[in-house]
Amino acid sequence: xxxxxxxxxxxxxxxxxxxxxxxxxxxxxxxxxxxxxxxxxxxxxxxxxxxxxxxxxxxxxxxxxxxxxxxxxxxxxxxxxxxxxxxxxxxxxxxxxxxxxxxxxxxxxxxxxxxxxxxxxxxxxxxxxxxxxxxxxxxxxxxxxxxxxxxxxxxxxxxxxxxxxxxxxxxxxxxxxxxxxxxxxxxxxxxxxxxxxxxxxxxxxxxxxxxxxxxxxxxxxxxxxxxxxxxxxx
Amino acid sequence: xxxxxxxxxxxxxxxxxxxxxxxxxxxxxxxxxxxxxxxxxxxxxxxxxxxxxxxxxxxxxxxxxxxxxxxxxxxxxxxxxxxxxxxxxxxxxxxxxxxxxxxxxxxxxxxxxxxxxxxxxxxxxxxxxxxxxxxxxxxxxxxxxxxxxxxx
Numbered sequence: 001x002x003x004x005x006x007x008x009x010x011x012x013x014x015x016x017x018x019x020x021x022x023x024x025x026x027x028x029x030x031x032x033x034x035x036x037x038x039x040x041x042x043x044x045x046x047x048x049x050x051x052x053x054x055x056x057x058x059x060x061x062x063x064x065x066x067x068x069x070x071x072x073x074x075x076x077x078x079x080x081x082x083x084x085x086x087x088x089x090x091x092x093x094x095x096x097x098x099x100x101x102x103x104x105x106x107x108x109x110x111x112x113x114x115x116x117x118x119x120x121x122x123x124x125x126x127x128x129x130x131x132x133x134x135x136x137x138x139x140x141x142x143x144x145x146x147x148x149x150x151x152x153x154x155x156x157x158x159x160x161x162x163x164x165x166x167x168x169x170x171x172x173x174x175x176x177x178x179x180x181x182x183x184x185x186x187x188x189x190x191x192x193x194x195x196x197x198x199x200x201x202x203x204x205x206x207x208x209x210x211x212x213x214x215x216x217x218x219x220x221x222x223x224x225x226x227x228x229x230x231x232x233x234x
Numbered sequence: 235x236x237x238x239x240x241x242x243x244x245x246x247x248x249x250x251x252x253x254x255x256x257x258x259x260x261x262x263x264x265x266x267x268x269x270x271x272x273x274x275x276x277x278x279x280x281x282x283x284x285x286x287x288x289x290x291x292x293x294x295x296x297x298x299x300x301x302x303x304x305x306x307x308x309x310x311x312x313x314x315x316x317x318x319x320x321x322x323x324x325x326x327x328x329x330x331x332x333x334x335x336x337x338x339x340x341x342x343x344x345x346x347x348x349x350x351x352x353x354x355x356x357x358x359x360x361x362x363x364x365x366x367x368x369x370x371x372x373x374x375x376x377x378x379x380x381x382x383x384x385x386x
Binding site for chain 2: 030
Protein backbone atom coordinates (compact mmCIF):
# COMPACT_ATOMS: atom_id res chain seq x y z
CA UNK A 1 0.00 0.00 0.00
CA UNK A 2 1.21 3.48 -0.77
CA UNK A 3 2.33 4.97 2.58
CA UNK A 4 1.46 8.46 1.37
CA UNK A 5 -2.06 7.58 0.42
CA UNK A 6 -4.59 9.92 2.03
CA UNK A 7 -7.33 8.57 4.19
CA UNK A 8 -10.87 9.41 3.29
CA UNK A 9 -12.52 11.29 6.15
CA UNK A 10 -15.75 9.41 5.48
CA UNK A 11 -14.08 6.00 5.35
CA UNK A 12 -12.66 5.22 8.80
CA UNK A 13 -9.78 6.54 10.88
CA UNK A 14 -6.53 7.97 9.46
CA UNK A 15 -3.44 5.81 9.53
CA UNK A 16 -0.25 6.71 11.37
CA UNK A 17 1.06 8.23 8.12
CA UNK A 18 -1.66 10.84 8.23
CA UNK A 19 -0.52 12.64 11.37
CA UNK A 20 0.68 15.63 9.37
CA UNK A 21 -2.56 15.56 7.44
CA UNK A 22 -4.56 15.77 10.63
CA UNK A 23 -2.45 18.66 11.86
CA UNK A 24 -2.91 20.44 8.54
CA UNK A 25 -6.65 19.93 8.65
CA UNK A 26 -6.71 21.40 12.13
CA UNK A 27 -4.54 24.38 11.24
CA UNK A 28 -6.35 25.16 8.01
CA UNK A 29 -9.78 24.77 9.59
CA UNK A 30 -9.69 28.50 10.33
CA UNK A 31 -10.50 29.00 6.65
CA UNK A 32 -13.46 26.66 6.72
CA UNK A 33 -16.84 28.14 5.96
CA UNK A 34 -18.86 28.56 9.14
CA UNK A 35 -22.54 29.37 8.77
CA UNK A 36 -24.17 30.69 5.67
CA UNK A 37 -22.73 33.35 3.40
CA UNK A 38 -24.83 36.28 2.28
CA UNK A 39 -25.02 35.13 -1.29
CA UNK A 40 -28.03 35.62 -3.55
CA UNK A 41 -29.99 32.49 -4.30
CA UNK A 42 -30.64 31.31 -7.84
CA UNK A 43 -34.15 31.89 -9.21
CA UNK A 44 -36.67 29.19 -8.32
CA UNK A 45 -36.64 26.17 -10.60
CA UNK A 46 -40.16 26.92 -11.91
CA UNK A 47 -38.99 30.29 -13.20
CA UNK A 48 -35.94 28.72 -14.75
CA UNK A 49 -38.14 26.12 -16.40
CA UNK A 50 -40.39 28.85 -17.79
CA UNK A 51 -37.38 30.63 -19.19
CA UNK A 52 -36.17 27.38 -20.69
CA UNK A 53 -39.53 26.85 -22.41
CA UNK A 54 -39.41 30.39 -23.77
CA UNK A 55 -35.86 29.83 -24.96
CA UNK A 56 -36.87 26.59 -26.68
CA UNK A 57 -39.82 28.37 -28.29
CA UNK A 58 -37.54 31.14 -29.58
CA UNK A 59 -35.08 28.63 -30.94
CA UNK A 60 -37.91 26.70 -32.62
CA UNK A 61 -39.29 29.88 -34.16
CA UNK A 62 -35.88 30.92 -35.45
CA UNK A 63 -35.33 27.45 -36.86
CA UNK A 64 -38.71 27.48 -38.61
CA UNK A 65 -38.00 30.87 -40.16
CA UNK A 66 -34.64 29.66 -41.37
CA UNK A 67 -36.15 26.54 -42.93
CA UNK A 68 -38.93 28.59 -44.58
CA UNK A 69 -36.36 31.01 -46.02
CA UNK A 70 -34.30 28.15 -47.39
CA UNK A 71 -37.37 26.51 -48.95
CA UNK A 72 -38.40 29.82 -50.53
CA UNK A 73 -34.93 30.35 -51.97
CA UNK A 74 -34.91 26.77 -53.23
CA UNK A 75 -38.32 27.18 -54.88
CA UNK A 76 -37.08 30.31 -56.66
CA UNK A 77 -34.11 28.38 -57.94
CA UNK A 78 -36.07 25.34 -59.07
CA UNK A 79 -39.33 26.80 -60.33
CA UNK A 80 -39.33 28.42 -63.75
CA UNK A 81 -40.68 31.96 -63.99
CA UNK A 82 -44.36 32.18 -64.65
CA UNK A 83 -45.77 33.03 -68.07
CA UNK A 84 -45.37 36.69 -69.06
CA UNK A 85 -48.75 36.78 -70.85
CA UNK A 86 -51.36 38.58 -68.76
CA UNK A 87 -54.90 39.44 -69.79
CA UNK A 88 -55.53 43.16 -69.36
CA UNK A 89 -59.10 43.23 -70.65
CA UNK A 90 -61.26 40.80 -72.51
CA UNK A 91 -64.74 39.90 -73.62
CA UNK A 92 -66.04 36.52 -74.66
CA UNK A 93 -62.60 34.98 -74.29
CA UNK A 94 -62.24 31.20 -74.16
CA UNK A 95 -59.04 29.67 -72.86
CA UNK A 96 -58.52 25.96 -73.46
CA UNK A 97 -62.21 25.63 -74.23
CA UNK A 98 -63.43 27.28 -71.03
CA UNK A 99 -64.71 30.77 -70.51
CA UNK A 100 -62.03 33.03 -69.08
CA UNK A 101 -63.24 35.38 -66.42
CA UNK A 102 -60.18 36.24 -64.41
CA UNK A 103 -57.43 38.75 -64.89
CA UNK A 104 -54.44 36.55 -64.38
CA UNK A 105 -51.46 35.21 -66.23
CA UNK A 106 -52.05 32.79 -69.06
CA UNK A 107 -49.97 29.63 -68.85
CA UNK A 108 -47.76 28.51 -71.70
CA UNK A 109 -49.41 26.24 -74.28
CA UNK A 110 -52.86 27.59 -73.52
CA UNK A 111 -55.15 28.20 -76.51
CA UNK A 112 -57.10 31.47 -76.67
CA UNK A 113 -60.23 31.86 -78.72
CA UNK A 114 -62.47 34.85 -79.22
CA UNK A 115 -65.85 34.90 -80.92
CA UNK A 116 -66.95 37.37 -83.59
CA UNK A 117 -67.85 40.02 -81.02
CA UNK A 118 -65.11 39.12 -78.56
CA UNK A 119 -61.69 40.64 -77.88
CA UNK A 120 -58.68 40.18 -75.66
CA UNK A 121 -55.88 42.60 -74.82
CA UNK A 122 -52.88 40.98 -73.21
CA UNK A 123 -49.51 42.30 -72.15
CA UNK A 124 -46.44 40.35 -73.09
CA UNK A 125 -43.95 40.80 -70.28
CA UNK A 126 -42.22 44.15 -70.69
CA UNK A 127 -42.00 43.67 -74.44
CA UNK A 128 -45.35 44.97 -75.56
CA UNK A 129 -49.00 44.01 -76.02
CA UNK A 130 -51.14 41.98 -78.38
CA UNK A 131 -54.82 42.49 -79.15
CA UNK A 132 -56.97 39.69 -80.43
CA UNK A 133 -60.25 40.68 -82.07
CA UNK A 134 -63.05 38.98 -83.95
CA UNK A 135 -63.16 35.27 -84.47
CA UNK A 136 -59.56 34.39 -83.68
CA UNK A 137 -57.47 31.65 -82.20
CA UNK A 138 -53.89 31.83 -80.88
CA UNK A 139 -51.71 29.53 -78.88
CA UNK A 140 -49.16 30.75 -76.36
CA UNK A 141 -45.82 29.15 -77.05
CA UNK A 142 -42.94 28.98 -74.63
CA UNK A 143 -40.07 31.41 -75.35
CA UNK A 144 -37.48 30.45 -77.91
CA UNK A 145 -34.72 30.75 -75.36
CA UNK A 146 -36.36 29.11 -72.41
CA UNK A 147 -36.59 31.75 -69.66
CA UNK A 148 -33.95 33.68 -71.53
CA UNK A 149 -33.90 37.07 -73.17
CA UNK A 150 -37.63 37.34 -73.82
CA UNK A 151 -38.16 36.16 -77.38
CA UNK A 152 -41.81 35.56 -76.83
CA UNK A 153 -43.92 33.64 -79.32
CA UNK A 154 -47.57 33.35 -80.29
CA UNK A 155 -49.01 30.93 -82.82
CA UNK A 156 -51.88 32.52 -84.76
CA UNK A 157 -54.11 29.86 -86.30
CA UNK A 158 -56.60 32.39 -87.67
CA UNK A 159 -58.13 35.73 -86.85
CA UNK A 160 -56.99 39.31 -86.28
CA UNK A 161 -53.98 40.13 -84.18
CA UNK A 162 -52.68 43.63 -83.54
CA UNK A 163 -49.23 43.83 -82.01
CA UNK A 164 -47.37 46.67 -80.27
CA UNK A 165 -43.74 46.08 -79.53
CA UNK A 166 -41.62 48.58 -77.63
CA UNK A 167 -38.57 46.40 -77.21
CA UNK A 168 -35.45 45.75 -79.29
CA UNK A 169 -36.02 44.05 -82.64
CA UNK A 170 -36.95 40.39 -82.80
CA UNK A 171 -38.21 40.25 -79.25
CA UNK A 172 -41.66 39.07 -80.25
CA UNK A 173 -42.40 36.46 -82.90
CA UNK A 174 -45.77 35.59 -84.42
CA UNK A 175 -45.90 32.19 -86.03
CA UNK A 176 -48.58 30.77 -88.33
CA UNK A 177 -48.83 27.40 -90.03
CA UNK A 178 -47.38 29.00 -93.20
CA UNK A 179 -45.06 31.84 -92.19
CA UNK A 180 -43.51 33.90 -89.40
CA UNK A 181 -43.72 37.59 -88.63
CA UNK A 182 -40.74 39.12 -86.88
CA UNK A 183 -41.05 42.49 -85.28
CA UNK A 184 -38.31 45.04 -85.89
CA UNK A 185 -39.62 47.48 -83.29
CA UNK A 186 -43.09 48.26 -84.46
CA UNK A 187 -46.88 48.33 -84.45
CA UNK A 188 -48.64 46.13 -86.96
CA UNK A 189 -51.80 44.12 -87.61
CA UNK A 190 -52.03 40.64 -89.03
CA UNK A 191 -55.25 39.18 -90.39
CA UNK A 192 -55.43 35.56 -91.40
CA UNK A 193 -58.12 33.01 -92.13
CA UNK A 194 -57.96 29.26 -91.76
CA UNK A 195 -56.80 28.80 -95.37
CA UNK A 196 -53.79 31.06 -95.05
CA UNK A 197 -55.36 34.11 -96.71
CA UNK A 198 -55.04 37.51 -95.13
CA UNK A 199 -52.98 40.67 -94.86
CA UNK A 200 -50.22 42.31 -92.89
CA UNK A 201 -50.26 46.07 -92.32
CA UNK A 202 -47.43 47.95 -90.63
CA UNK A 203 -48.33 51.20 -88.82
CA UNK A 204 -44.93 52.07 -87.35
CA UNK A 205 -41.42 50.65 -87.32
CA UNK A 206 -40.75 47.69 -89.54
CA UNK A 207 -41.67 44.02 -89.81
CA UNK A 208 -40.07 41.03 -91.47
CA UNK A 209 -42.48 38.55 -93.06
CA UNK A 210 -40.78 35.22 -93.60
CA UNK A 211 -41.70 31.83 -94.99
CA UNK A 212 -39.52 28.95 -96.16
CA UNK A 213 -39.36 30.41 -99.65
CA UNK A 214 -39.83 34.15 -99.15
CA UNK A 215 -38.60 36.95 -96.91
CA UNK A 216 -40.19 40.41 -97.13
CA UNK A 217 -39.40 43.50 -95.10
CA UNK A 218 -42.24 45.94 -94.56
CA UNK A 219 -41.75 49.46 -93.24
CA UNK A 220 -44.31 51.79 -91.67
CA UNK A 221 -47.27 52.47 -93.97
CA UNK A 222 -46.68 49.39 -96.09
CA UNK A 223 -48.91 46.33 -96.24
CA UNK A 224 -48.80 42.86 -97.66
CA UNK A 225 -51.46 40.59 -99.05
CA UNK A 226 -51.20 36.93 -98.24
CA UNK A 227 -52.82 34.22 -100.34
CA UNK A 228 -52.65 30.58 -99.29
CA UNK A 229 -49.72 31.37 -97.08
CA UNK A 230 -47.75 33.11 -99.85
CA UNK A 231 -46.90 36.80 -99.95
CA UNK A 232 -48.26 38.69 -102.95
CA UNK A 233 -45.43 41.07 -103.63
CA UNK A 234 -46.80 42.68 -106.79
CA UNK B 235 -26.00 28.67 -4.33
CA UNK B 236 -25.40 28.33 -0.59
CA UNK B 237 -24.93 24.61 -1.13
CA UNK B 238 -21.84 25.21 -3.25
CA UNK B 239 -20.56 28.37 -1.55
CA UNK B 240 -18.30 26.45 0.83
CA UNK B 241 -16.79 24.50 -2.06
CA UNK B 242 -16.15 27.67 -4.05
CA UNK B 243 -14.70 29.34 -0.99
CA UNK B 244 -12.28 26.49 -0.30
CA UNK B 245 -11.41 26.36 -4.00
CA UNK B 246 -10.51 30.07 -4.03
CA UNK B 247 -8.11 29.41 -1.14
CA UNK B 248 -5.95 27.49 -3.59
CA UNK B 249 -5.28 30.74 -5.45
CA UNK B 250 -5.77 33.80 -3.27
CA UNK B 251 -4.77 35.12 0.15
CA UNK B 252 -7.53 34.83 2.77
CA UNK B 253 -8.43 38.51 2.88
CA UNK B 254 -9.37 38.50 -0.81
CA UNK B 255 -11.53 35.41 -0.71
CA UNK B 256 -14.86 36.95 0.26
CA UNK B 257 -14.62 39.70 -2.36
CA UNK B 258 -13.82 37.25 -5.10
CA UNK B 259 -16.57 34.91 -3.92
CA UNK B 260 -19.07 37.72 -4.34
CA UNK B 261 -17.63 38.52 -7.77
CA UNK B 262 -17.91 34.87 -8.72
CA UNK B 263 -21.52 34.73 -7.55
CA UNK B 264 -22.33 37.80 -9.61
CA UNK B 265 -20.74 36.22 -12.67
CA UNK B 266 -22.75 33.06 -12.10
CA UNK B 267 -25.92 35.16 -12.00
CA UNK B 268 -25.01 36.73 -15.31
CA UNK B 269 -24.47 33.29 -16.81
CA UNK B 270 -27.64 31.68 -15.52
CA UNK B 271 -28.69 30.67 -19.02
CA UNK B 272 -25.55 28.55 -19.30
CA UNK B 273 -26.03 27.13 -15.84
CA UNK B 274 -29.49 25.95 -16.88
CA UNK B 275 -28.11 23.98 -19.79
CA UNK B 276 -24.93 22.51 -18.33
CA UNK B 277 -25.13 19.07 -16.80
CA UNK B 278 -22.08 19.73 -14.60
CA UNK B 279 -22.94 22.93 -12.73
CA UNK B 280 -20.31 22.76 -10.01
CA UNK B 281 -17.28 22.46 -12.32
CA UNK B 282 -18.77 25.31 -14.33
CA UNK B 283 -19.04 27.45 -11.20
CA UNK B 284 -15.52 26.57 -10.12
CA UNK B 285 -14.31 27.48 -13.60
CA UNK B 286 -15.75 30.95 -13.09
CA UNK B 287 -14.16 31.12 -9.64
CA UNK B 288 -10.79 30.18 -11.14
CA UNK B 289 -11.13 32.81 -13.84
CA UNK B 290 -11.95 35.46 -11.23
CA UNK B 291 -9.08 34.39 -8.98
CA UNK B 292 -6.53 34.49 -11.79
CA UNK B 293 -7.77 37.90 -12.88
CA UNK B 294 -7.47 39.20 -9.32
CA UNK B 295 -3.91 37.85 -9.15
CA UNK B 296 -3.00 39.57 -12.42
CA UNK B 297 -4.43 42.86 -11.17
CA UNK B 298 -2.57 42.51 -7.88
CA UNK B 299 0.72 42.08 -9.69
CA UNK B 300 0.06 45.27 -11.64
CA UNK B 301 -1.02 47.28 -8.57
CA UNK B 302 1.31 48.53 -5.80
CA UNK B 303 1.82 46.19 -2.84
CA UNK B 304 -1.17 45.94 -0.54
CA UNK B 305 -0.96 46.85 3.13
CA UNK B 306 -4.20 45.22 4.15
CA UNK B 307 -3.03 41.68 4.70
CA UNK B 308 -1.02 41.36 7.95
CA UNK B 309 -3.58 42.33 10.57
CA UNK B 310 -5.15 38.89 10.94
CA UNK B 311 -1.96 36.87 11.07
CA UNK B 312 -1.00 37.18 14.71
CA UNK B 313 -3.38 34.78 16.41
CA UNK B 314 -3.35 32.01 13.82
CA UNK B 315 0.04 30.41 14.48
CA UNK B 316 0.01 26.62 14.54
CA UNK B 317 1.10 24.70 17.57
CA UNK B 318 4.88 24.66 17.97
CA UNK B 319 6.15 25.17 14.43
CA UNK B 320 5.76 28.94 14.30
CA UNK B 321 3.95 28.68 10.93
CA UNK B 322 0.64 30.53 10.79
CA UNK B 323 -2.37 29.26 8.88
CA UNK B 324 -1.64 31.90 6.25
CA UNK B 325 1.93 30.57 5.95
CA UNK B 326 0.56 27.07 5.42
CA UNK B 327 -1.80 28.39 2.80
CA UNK B 328 1.04 30.21 1.03
CA UNK B 329 3.07 27.02 0.92
CA UNK B 330 0.05 25.13 -0.38
CA UNK B 331 -0.42 27.72 -3.12
CA UNK B 332 3.10 27.04 -4.42
CA UNK B 333 2.06 23.54 -5.52
CA UNK B 334 0.91 22.83 -9.06
CA UNK B 335 -2.70 23.86 -9.60
CA UNK B 336 -4.07 20.35 -10.05
CA UNK B 337 -2.65 19.35 -6.66
CA UNK B 338 -3.44 22.47 -4.70
CA UNK B 339 -7.12 22.71 -5.67
CA UNK B 340 -7.72 19.09 -4.65
CA UNK B 341 -5.80 19.61 -1.43
CA UNK B 342 -7.62 22.86 -0.64
CA UNK B 343 -10.99 21.12 -0.88
CA UNK B 344 -9.63 18.19 1.11
CA UNK B 345 -7.82 20.08 3.87
CA UNK B 346 -10.13 23.06 4.32
CA UNK B 347 -13.56 21.56 3.72
CA UNK B 348 -12.49 17.96 4.44
CA UNK B 349 -14.25 16.66 1.38
CA UNK B 350 -13.75 13.09 0.21
CA UNK B 351 -12.33 12.17 -3.15
CA UNK B 352 -15.83 11.43 -4.53
CA UNK B 353 -17.06 14.91 -3.68
CA UNK B 354 -13.89 16.56 -4.96
CA UNK B 355 -14.15 14.59 -8.16
CA UNK B 356 -17.74 15.76 -8.73
CA UNK B 357 -16.77 19.36 -8.02
CA UNK B 358 -13.76 19.37 -10.30
CA UNK B 359 -15.23 17.17 -13.01
CA UNK B 360 -12.71 14.38 -12.41
CA UNK B 361 -12.89 10.75 -11.48
CA UNK B 362 -12.29 9.89 -7.80
CA UNK B 363 -9.23 7.90 -8.86
CA UNK B 364 -7.67 10.96 -10.51
CA UNK B 365 -8.45 13.02 -7.44
CA UNK B 366 -6.72 10.46 -5.21
CA UNK B 367 -3.65 10.56 -7.42
CA UNK B 368 -3.56 14.36 -7.25
CA UNK B 369 -4.07 14.31 -3.49
CA UNK B 370 -1.31 11.76 -3.01
CA UNK B 371 1.23 13.50 -5.19
CA UNK B 372 0.25 16.92 -3.89
CA UNK B 373 0.57 15.73 -0.32
CA UNK B 374 4.01 14.31 -1.04
CA UNK B 375 5.23 17.67 -2.31
CA UNK B 376 3.50 19.57 0.47
CA UNK B 377 5.00 17.23 3.07
CA UNK B 378 8.50 17.90 1.76
CA UNK B 379 7.97 21.65 1.81
CA UNK B 380 6.53 21.60 5.31
CA UNK B 381 9.30 19.40 6.71
CA UNK B 382 11.83 21.89 5.38
CA UNK B 383 9.98 24.61 7.29
CA UNK B 384 10.04 22.51 10.49
CA UNK B 385 6.37 21.63 10.46
CA UNK B 386 4.77 20.42 12.65
